[in-house]
Amino acid sequence: MSKRSEKTIVDIAAELNLSVSTVSRALHDNPNISARTKDKVKKMARKLGYRPNALAAGLRNNKSKTIGLIIPRISMFFPATITTIMQNKLQEHGYNLIICQSNDSYEQEVALVNTLYSARVDGLAVSTTLYTSDFSHFDIFKEQHIPLVFFDRVPLEKNAKVIKGDDFLGGFTATEHLILKGCKDIVHISGPLSCSLYIERVAGHKKALQQYKLPFKKTRMFYQELTRDNALKACKQIFAQKPYPDGIFAANDTTALTILEYCRGINVRVPEDLKIIGYSNDPRSEISTPSITSIDQSPEMMGERVAAALIELLKAPAAPQKQSPEIIPIRLIERASSEGKNVVKAAAKKPAKK
Template sequence: MSKRTEKTIVDIAEELQLSVSTVSRALNDHPNISARTKERVKKVAKKIGYRPNALAAGLRNNKSKTIGLIVPRISMFFPATISTIIQNKLQEFGYNLIICQSNDSYEQEVALANTLYSARVDGLVVSTTLYTTDFAHFDIFRNNNIPLVFFDRVPKDYNVKVIKGDDYRGGYVATTHLVEKGCKDIVHISGPLTCCLYSDRVAGYKAALQEHGLPSKKNRIFYQELTRENAWQTCEKIFGQQPYPDGIFASNDTTAITIIEYCRKMHLRVPEDVKIVGYSNDPRTEIVTPSISSVDQYPAMMGERVVAVLMELINGRQSAEPRYSQEIIPIQLIERQSSAGKSKTGKKKLTLS
């Protein structure tokens, strides 16, 4: 099989009897080149299969016009939605996006960071793994003044730009909502505390219980990767013995949906016997029966802010010197059927500011 010969602007110039510089300007829509010449050049370029060498152009002007993005799993609703927003917004600024997923592997995250640095990206956006506590593999970006923005799953003490949801308030609001609905024994299913999201949500959950005079019990909090399989196993523990909880706050919607399924298997009524609140406002929460109350994290707002901050760094409108800066995106509880109604012993409804 013969090796393919890459066509260059020299081939276009020879065919049209033009200078290489004229062809280059025509391909880049230079105003000094006539529309007729541009049309002829582009027609021949298409015919011979010419491909612009973006890497070479990037080396010449020290800009690749490419941004790297590392997310845990592209299959999850929240990172998938934000990835789409980031890509669409970056295209408005003339940037392309390389999307990589760490699969929640710290080792893979390290490898991806090194790969994207070698690919000469103009900036890097990261949502870390569940277990990332050492961020040294991102030092090469900071040390070389390459814009670096973390979102959603973020470091707490690493000098970078951080954009995250109000997870403490999310945990507080979700738990307070269940208390308002009359729940007195509330289980919380959390992710690993190595991840800032879940440590903040647990803190909000505990604060809400304390504020309303309810105990925080160790055997009512579960820490795990928030998969369907883990949720099912946790349900077996929760409902394996009496007394059953009357409320469950789950730190993602996959877990909340699984709890609905398990309650159906146990012939427990939702929301009459147990009320449920999830997190992320995944579209699935609206179409399951009963529909699930969930905390909306405003992924579109977060994605737009990530790009805005990144562009400010790239264009020098923010200091390139690495320093910690945090921006909080608000949350909102979306009430649906899974937490509707109120028990006879329920307290008066509490208003959240």
């Protein structure tokens, strides 16, 4: 079957016996064109199936009016919420969002960066893969002064705009909460330490143990992709022999919910025998039984700030330089999985990283 040829403004002009420039102005609602002519042109455009060529227009004015977004997975609550907020905010400023997911593949991330650059996006926002350690594929955006914003999963050292959660404080707060509830033997299930998020959350976890004079035990640490299958594998190790831990800090809510389900199957009561805290405040954590205590990462605020940063850079691109990261606050959402009176007095001072 032959491909249907694209109709152009030349075809519309020929059908109506008008000049190409008149058709172009009518399609763009030029005030010098009469309402009657505009109506005729638009009706003929619909009849012929005319589609404006945004790419060609972008080449003419050097603006595509599109922003590229690369996230690990659109199916996860946190990046999905950020994506929705970003799209809404950018559309208010006349920009469309091209959404890409790396599926936590470094090779796919590199390919997507090159594709979006070739597509002439006006800016790029990225939450990197778990395993990205070489960020040189982003240099082309910096070299061409195209706005680039890293968020959530970010490079530890990069001269770019960075917007991230307070993961150190999040790790500290989660562990401190379990300690205040009386937990003395705490397991932490972390993501891989190739990712900035988990480096900082583990550092916060260690700081809380140190501040409350509890030992850090390597045998109570797990570093893995935070999937349901990996959570089940960790549970089999954790509960293979007694004594069982009295608290678990899971670095995402999928893992926390999986632990809760596993405990139900081996008659470990939550929160009486084991207290659990997750991370991200996924809506599922609120409707489980018992509901899951979690760390909220303010995804709406992060989405708004990433969109705002892109708009600011589009108006006045900043020269590449070392910038302090913008920190989005976290907050503890206490629910039934860690229920109980505080039996330890809270620390008086906010923790410092060093």
